[in-house]
Amino acid sequence: MNVTRRDSDFGKKVIERSGTDINRCLHCRCCGGGCPFIAAMDPPPNNIIRLVQLGMKKQALESSTIWSCVGCHTCSIQCPMAIDIAAFMDVLRGLAIEEGAKIAEPDILGFHQEVLGSIRRYGRTHKLEIMLRYKLKTRDFFGDMNVGLKMLARRKLDLLPSKVKAMAEIRKAFERGKSRALQIVAEKGENP
Numbered sequence: 538m539n540v541t542r543r544d545s546d547f548g549k550k551v552i553e554r555s556g557t558d559i560n561r562c563l564h565c566r567c568c569g570g571g572c573p574f575i576a577a578m579d580p581p582p583n584n585i586i587r588l589v590q591l592g593m594k595k596q597a598l599e600s601s602t603i604w605s606c607v608g609c610h611t612c613s614i615q616c617p618m619a620i621d622i623a624a625f626m627d628v629l630r631g632l633a634i635e636e637g638a639k640i641a642e643p644d645i646l647g648f649h650q651e652v653l654g655s656i657r658r659y660g661r662t663h664k665l666e667i668m669l670r671y672k673l674k675t676r677d678f679f680g681d682m683n684v685g686l687k688m689l690a691r692r693k694l695d696l697l698p699s700k701v702k703a704m705a706e707i708r709k710a711f712e713r714g715k716s717r718a719l720q721i722v723a724e725k726g727e728n729p
């Protein structure tokens with residue numbers, strides 16, 4: 538990964554891509570206080586903002602926090618400065634992939650790859666296939682088995698995939714995708 542200890546343009550690049558001005562952050566920590574996934578984050582979201590403000594690219598892109606964020610927008614609603622933290626985290630995940638950063642949570646990235654690969658193949662998610670491919674990838678065959686069995690019993694998992702009619706549009710959407718990271722992740726989900 539091509540990083541220096543401080544990258545003075547990093548913050549500017551993240552602001553441009555995310556469309557949210559992180560320099561408005563007051564570091565009041567309301568975002569972390571309301572985040573349903575804060576227990577899985579190290580460090581909390583406003584610390585990632587600080588790292589980016591300071592141009593500490595490697596530390597920001599290699600943090601586990603950016604992968605623990607599920608983009609639920611709870612924090613954005615609570616932020617007094619209306620900072621779109623979900624978009625900010627999304628941009629950091631994309632940059633981590635594009636710049637070859639060490640991924641702190643490879644299993645979460647693996648899950649993203651399977652979801653996007655499924656959408657690319659069928660235009661929608663085929664959950665059973667996603668789960669099976671993810672299990673093969675992680676070699677964790679028995680973890681969460683109860684959840685899978687419950688979903689099957691409640692007919693939440695279709696056995697066979699079904700394609701949307703507008704597959705040409707789906708392909709075009711992937712081709713049009715501005716994010717190089719999106720392409721890389723989806724391709725890996727198709728060709729593990």
Ligand code: SF4
Nearest residue numbers: 562563565566568616
């Ligand atoms: S809630 Fe908003 S202003 Fe407060 S620390 Fe989080 S991002 Fe910064």
Ligand code: SF4
Nearest residue numbers: 572606607609610612
């Ligand atoms: S968008 Fe991310 S950081 Fe914000 S509350 Fe949701 S999980 Fe937490």
